[in-house]
Amino acid sequence: MTDVTSTDLDVALVATPAKARARGRAGSARIRFGLTVIILYAVAAAIGPWIVRFDPVATRTQDRLKPPFSRLSDGSLAIFGTDQVGQDLLAQMLQGARISIAVGLATLLLAGTIGVTVGLAAGYFGGWLDSVLMRLADIQLAFPSILLAIFIAALLGPSVVNVVIVLAVSNWVTFARVTRGQALATRRREFVDASRTLGAGTWRLIRRCVLPACIAPVLVVATVEIGHVILAEASLSFLGLGTPASTPSWGVTIANGRNYLADAWWISTVPGIALAFLVVSLGVLGDALRDRYDPRLRSL
């Protein structure tokens, strides 16, 4: 670090406004990149399984463990190879994209609903309700969330619905905290006082004044969180606690491939790349949206 000269920092200091503008433009490039990739994944997940059929019970022993770009016995080309029962890996991954994305969205919806409700209640009403709810949030933050997820998943058993419940339970806190902060700030604003003076009731004030102010930060949090949720789902499924083996999410496929590392590297590797690329894109989009609309959330 001794070769640092003061000019480096001076440039950084002087260049701040120009830098901010440059970052704004760069931000829109990042937003376009993130959105493009995510839309591609969403389209692949939506229509892919119709084009490349996936049958979870089919087994074709003559096509077992074929490497990528192999011709199968029925003449079709397996771009990503086949797995231990002769399933086409691409078909399995497209199906997996459907599951992972659906689980991610459902989790966010559930966690977001719980979190926003709790956050609104705590931030708007304050007092003892705020103390109780936020202490509850503190307890949960002080508890490694993957452990909580593992514990609940272990008791409930592997199923898609249970994964959503488990991940929502361990992810609502972020939504609650952001909403609470926003609600606290908004309820003291003049326009809220004005509405109250004009006779607006509590429910109307929350719905028409406070909630709209919370939407932008909540959407930013949701974009940042969905990548984490998809990763967590894959991790749980990998441990055998997420989606069941009959529902091949990416984590399940990667776990399957672990037993065939010596003969078939592609079973675990390829779905992992697909997963990581989606999460990277969500991360890029989330960061860019946050920088643009709500830089205060940077520590998330």
Next chain:
Amino acid sequence: MAAYVLRRLFFSVFVLWGAVTIIFVVLRLVPGDPAYIMLGPDADQAQIAALRAQLGLDHSLVQQYATYLSNVVRLDFGQSFRLNADSMSLVLQRVPATIQLASTALLVSLLIGLPLGVVAALRANTWIDRGISVFSLLGQSTPSFWLGIVMILVFSRGLQVLPSSGSGTWSHLVLPTITLALPFLAILVRLTRSGLLEVVHEGYVQTARAKGLLESTVILSHALRNALIPIVTVVGLQFGALLGGTVIVETVFAWPGVGRLLIDSIGRRDYGVVQAAILLVATIFVGINLLVDLIYGFLDPRVRLAGD
């Protein structure tokens, strides 16, 4: 300071009580007889009756909760039916391996993450900074179980230079450490970079420079020291994710720690061990956060003087 320490200590105990209570509530909320769920369909009537008696399921919920709390305080999580030993002592045997893995990963993350973050901040918006940012983004987005598998493929199967599983020598520690450290390291890089960029605009940094101090002194002992204060808290919180990550990394590399015991015990419905393992990890995590809070209060008087 004494009041601050007491307040933090009280909060830690409160959090642990909360964790214990959450486990109790979840066990009772799951539909069905907890004894039956915990033992599984293969259990015979005598085993179920024994566990029902141990959990006090015939009594009221309040009494069950009291029994549960007193058992937890005495670290009594019952016998492991599978391994025929006291659940808590089984978990405690595995703790050193997990601590070894987690602390090595923590050390590696700090040694690499902090300097990378500083370099990224000093060279903000150059290609070096962008390269480091991309690395950090990839580190945060790569599923660790997948990274572990790929590293086994490359270094154990392909190059055959490092063992893929087990423990004992330093070479067994390399792959699990990298896998566990990467996401944490990535977060550290980001935090250090943004923390440092925030303080280089502060007046005291300009003052330090105006005094004619060496630029390295200005950055390392004036800017970085203040930038580190908020980083310490986040590092404490993120350490929970690191501990949670040991479960996955230990499973991938067959590392004989608490995480692997936890997953094995879940597979065999050995819930005494599961509870003991989860509460022990939670306790370590809460303890570390207590330590972080105390260090924080020590570093920054504003924190301990401000009311809660």
